Amino acid sequence: MNEQIGVGMVGHAFMGAVHSQAWRNAHRFFDLPLVPRLSVLGGRDEARTRAAADKYGWADVETDWAALVRRDDVQVVDICTPGDTHCDIAVAALEAGKHVLCEKPLANSVAEAEKMAAAAEAAAARGVRSMVAFNYRRVPALALARRLVADGRIGEVRHVRAVYLQDWLSDPASPLTWRLDREKAGSGALGDLGAHIVDAAQFVTGLTITGVSALTETFTTTRPDGAGGTGEVTVDDAALFLARFDGGAVGSFEAxxxxxxxxxxxxxxxxxSRGSLAFDFESMNELxxxxxxxxxxxxGFRRVLVTEGDHPYVGAWWPPGHLLGYEHTFVHEVVDLVGAIAAGTDPAPSFADGLRVQRVLAAVEDSAAAGSWQSVPA
Amino acid sequence: MNEQIGVGMVGHAFMGAVHSQAWRNAHRFFDLPLVPRLSVLGGRDEARTRAAADKYGWADVETDWAALVRRDDVQVVDICTPGDTHCDIAVAALEAGKHVLCEKPLANSVAEAEKMAAAAEAAAARGVRSMVAFNYRRVPALALARRLVADGRIGEVRHVRAVYLQDWLSDPASPLTWRLDREKAGSGALGDLGAHIVDAAQFVTGLTITGVSALTETFTTTRPDGAGGTGEVTVDDAALFLARFDGGAVGSFEAxxxxxxxxxxxxxxxxxSRGSLAFDFESMNELxxxxxxxxxxxxGFRRVLVTEGDHPYVGAWWPPGHLLGYEHTFVHEVVDLVGAIAAGTDPAPSFADGLRVQRVLAAVEDSAAAGSWQSVPA
Amino acid sequence: MNEQIGVGMVGHAFMGAVHSQAWRNAHRFFDLPLVPRLSVLGGRDEARTRAAADKYGWADVETDWAALVRRDDVQVVDICTPGDTHCDIAVAALEAGKHVLCEKPLANSVAEAEKMAAAAEAAAARGVRSMVAFNYRRVPALALARRLVADGRIGEVRHVRAVYLQDWLSDPASPLTWRLDREKAGSGALGDLGAHIVDAAQFVTGLTITGVSALTETFTTTRPDGAGGTGEVTVDDAALFLARFDGGAVGSFEAxxxxxxxxxxxxxxxxxSRGSLAFDFESMNELxxxxxxxxxxxxGFRRVLVTEGDHPYVGAWWPPGHLLGYEHTFVHEVVDLVGAIAAGTDPAPSFADGLRVQRVLAAVEDSAAAGSWQSVPA
Amino acid sequence: MNEQIGVGMVGHAFMGAVHSQAWRNAHRFFDLPLVPRLSVLGGRDEARTRAAADKYGWADVETDWAALVRRDDVQVVDICTPGDTHCDIAVAALEAGKHVLCEKPLANSVAEAEKMAAAAEAAAARGVRSMVAFNYRRVPALALARRLVADGRIGEVRHVRAVYLQDWLSDPASPLTWRLDREKAGSGALGDLGAHIVDAAQFVTGLTITGVSALTETFTTTRPDGAGGTGEVTVDDAALFLARFDGGAVGSFEAxxxxxxxxxxxxxxxxxSRGSLAFDFESMNELxxxxxxxxxxxxGFRRVLVTEGDHPYVGAWWPPGHLLGYEHTFVHEVVDLVGAIAAGTDPAPSFADGLRVQRVLAAVEDSAAAGSWQSVPA
Structure with missing residues (x-):
């Protein structure tokens, strides 16, 4: 078996569960140059962290992330915590010489993201790699879309139309969580969902958003706090914006x-100018x-079932027509990150890419507040 | 057979053809209180107008619309010309005591639309009716959508998402037509397509757009003029805008x-808050x-095949599952207009409704020019 | 205007209504060499026939079909009655030198169909034309399918999969009608729906069904007779069969x-061997x-929106994306029949084609009764 | 952690890979009473088996399945080999007191299947469990379909319409494999694909097929043998049949x-009589x-996205709208089998269920050969 690479992961909620599944299984399907070893899981509460480690297959636990990032059995730090802690953990890990995979959005502010991108750039000079976990890039159908655009199959891009729609807050009785707290989450639908479609749009088209005009809305401003009272929702429930891209394309976004x-x-x-592409994650195996x-x-629009051996990532899995699911996108993330580490190259999306997304999100908030067009700094 | 009502129609291109079909056939399926008589067709070129009259079944022709609106065998004037002539014809017809059906957008400017709405209001006081031809209101699926919203089946509206997408200008070699000339058409995709989705969104939700933020774009600025040279495109190829509605809903529009x-x-x-609705005209028999x-x-989203006898307008046609097409929406328009004339009531959408749409279009253009939020006058 | 051709139609229920619409409007969109004149409508009850004639635009009425087929102002006889009368009317009309359009299924038995086919063949020798009204051949999407097969775009045919599904008998309280009476209708779902898919399958593939294995079922054997009692259902509610085609293809059918x-x-x-085609009438504008x-x-399967100018029949109608409906297929039928009459050629599907379908239906009933494979006579 | 249960699996091709994934991961998501231990992998070639064991996570290998089924570290034998070996391995394992999971179809003949069912029944009396791996029962959407039928939500079943369509043999240059060899595979599309839809139809409806009428076809009778020559295809390429169910429903099947x-x-x-259900594995997360x-x-038909916490099996996975894939159905299989072993109950589908499917397949082949209806022995 190939040499191992030790992983320490901080956070064990939804993202921790799916990242664990990816670390544990990637080498069962892909020929990885380094085999991930699930060394240590980080969490604040020892008992709950231990239970999660047992469930997800981690060898050890740490309740102090600062200790985790310094451990000798950790070569990769995987950050699955809320956004307010990303910057501190990532910078410390990079400075400790550990490769970093960081959940999106990269940070809760442009200032933090700039600090992280600078740390990543400095670390890269020392051979330390970093990647932000925009997993939708690794949906085979979107990776195929990227390939078709890059191959010129749709010509010059004119229009981008991106939405990310969920409904779990439709019920005003849904309680407050950290995702509705600006201090923890940075923003609401904008950072949680909007970040994904900004990255996906830029990834698939190869273009950069240069300016935006936005509105944000919070439909329900107070919610049950889970302790018998109510608390304030301090983030957006919805964020909509128009955008211009370099090269002249225009776009519409909604989260x-x-x-x-x-x-x-x-x-x-x-x-x-030569073709069009459309994707919906609810039918994620189709382009x-x-x-x-x-x-x-x-x-006519053709429904390409993206399950053929020559589709991106698919060859490692099942025969045509045997669908992949949500978690597979994280397996592909691990495959690409570990491959880059072994090859000594920088994986994408970089922290610099994450910073660019952060700048778009900030411009969206500025535009919504000012009621005017905002350009996005390059 | 019921009493007849004489119709004079101005214009015999695409809209003229489909309006003719509606006037000629409505009473074959619906029990109309007044049976339309296709009295006279107006057009500038006598020979071409005569040929169109023969083809579409009109008894006589006029090359002067002013003469047409004064004829005794004309009780309804149907305006199917480019937008720059709507105001003059409509006002003259109303002043001559003729009911008016006017194609959309109502006019090429807010000033014209205001004049028309004032004329319509004055005429209504004398029992003269007017209606703007937003035919999509009479797609059975959208009429059903309106009914479901009005019945409270989707609760309080939070989001509107409307696009009107065509592709006939994708080819830069497509020639100039009057639709690309601001003097004739008023605007481009905005007035041609955007007007429809603004009206449809307000119709289905029962809400009014109070403000917008917009961008417009002309991707191809010169085109073949059909005479061996090239000419300038003076309208938008695409118009995108965000909107707020009274009552707190937010929306996104693209034409x-x-x-x-x-x-x-x-x-x-x-x-x-209780449900959602989605419609696509390319599957116009479904909601x-x-x-x-x-x-x-x-x-789950259910695909209602809107072909049942208790769906709006459908009972007059075929058994369930036997689809209707584009032209049927115009038949329904005639049915509702003639019904209102006979009943002595004002049909919808009124010229005032058309003016409200015009104000939204104007705010879109102002916002795109200014790069800032524009409120829409009530 | 072109010369006229007089039409006499027998029957004024569902089929009569839609045929009237076709006769009345075909020349408004297509450049017909002969313009249909709606001369006379036949029906048994004079008052009801007169009302229908007024509604649908027929100039005169006859209560005796034998008189109708002899009238001098009738050059085409259109048969829209239940199947038990097709043979007598068609043969009389052909013998009277009148062109005939006959609703499907051609007859209630193979013997009748053979008589009709013989009469049609004899009439053709005298320049008298006949056609059976399998209107689905004139859905633009199915005409396009036929063209693609004929052009070799799907190669050699291996599989045919055809169903015709309705649900109006699901409710056991639905009353008896002539369609549930073997004497009138010949068979149930088999003749009403199965005939369509047999013809469509043979038309699109260009192949002939050579043998079948079938089952038929009547789920509800007695129903309200509309007079307070109940009556026996004497036809099938459902008919399913497997088939072999000349050339080696196999098929599955269900009505x-x-x-x-x-x-x-x-x-x-x-x-x-080179491609596949799929169609659903509930989305009739798509292939x-x-x-x-x-x-x-x-x-991938591409959804061709069959609304382009170079699609069969479509050029006469609206711009791309503006859908056609059920009734348009009958307009196309009139266009092709009148065109053939004017050109002095035999239109398709011929009575011989209708006989071939009838032989398949008979083989289905024989197979269902015998529980064994039945070959279909050539 | 819970007590372990040792698994020995025979075969390491496609099915071996996906079963390994299930055994390895089931307890990471579901609270299993016994945690699978991947004790030993069986295969004929030691080196290839060892490589597969390393890749898929098995601790040891055996080249002799008879040795594997006797090992003390094996409590469950999982049979992933071609059909010709199922009977011998399963009977030996059951007699050795090992629980058995056997891939479908259960056997290559009714005689073998009867022997296996008898062995399973005898073993069950001793507390030894067995299950046939009809994994599609564990697609959440089909498990939901079963629940809806059982709850009476669609009333009395009238029609079943089942197809299993693939295209990998369309190319006549595709080589011979064991799947095209009657000795190894028993039959072609019939056993490989038809078995799945027979089981799924009986599972979802709760009804039993009582008789069939069938045709089978081999379109390409010789193929490259991979050694420069050609060999004979000895199985069907396609199998179609009509069926009757107890209770009066009728069905159509095609593989x-x-x-x-x-x-x-x-x-x-x-x-x-009260509703309908439709499923397509190419959109496996939808019902x-x-x-x-x-x-x-x-x-209207509603598209239920079967990703809610109260849908079968789904609660253990991701939030709504985050899709599952093909392999998850095998995880669910392991969950149910291990749960039954721990609970001391007999899991479904049993070998008796597998035998019933086998009898349908045999009746299909008999009917196709005889050209007549065949009843299926109870």
């Missing part, structure tokens, strides 16, 4: 947790492709 | 002729309805 | 009025086409 | 590997449900 009936509708459509070069009488 | 592969994708989604009151394990 | 939730799901899928020649990573 | 463009289209539709009790104007 909300109030679209009743839409469970995880992360959707992206791109119209170009809709309109080939403008087809004879007119035969043209 | 474009550059969405390659989308042929007539007039789409509307509304998310409320997607998410009933939030259904048990969680059984909930 | 039922008990598929709850399926309103008019006339579906056809054909798999060939799904899988092009096996496309690069593997880009292949 | 083929020649449906170009269909990758893994395992589809099931059931129409009942289409038509609720006949809904008001007519609101009725």
């Amino acid at each position: 909300t947790r109030y679209a009743l009936g839409r469970k995880n509708a992360m959707r992206l459509e791109v119209n170009g 809709q492709f309109f080939d403008g070069d087809a004879p007119g009488a035969e043209a | 474009t002729r550059y969405a390659l592969g989308r042929k007539n994708a007039m789409r509307l989604e509304v998310n409320g 997607q309805f998410f009933d939030g009151d259904a048990p969680g394990a059984e909930a | 039922t009025r008990y598929a709850l939730g399926r309103k008019n799901a006339m579906r056809l899928e054909v798999n060939g 799904q086409f899988f092009d096996g020649d496309a690069p593997g990573a880009e292949a | 083929t590997r020649y449906a170009l463009g269909r990758k893994n289209a395992m589809r099931l539709e059931v129409n009942g 289409q449900f038509f609720d006949g009790d809904a008001p007519g104007a609101e009725a």
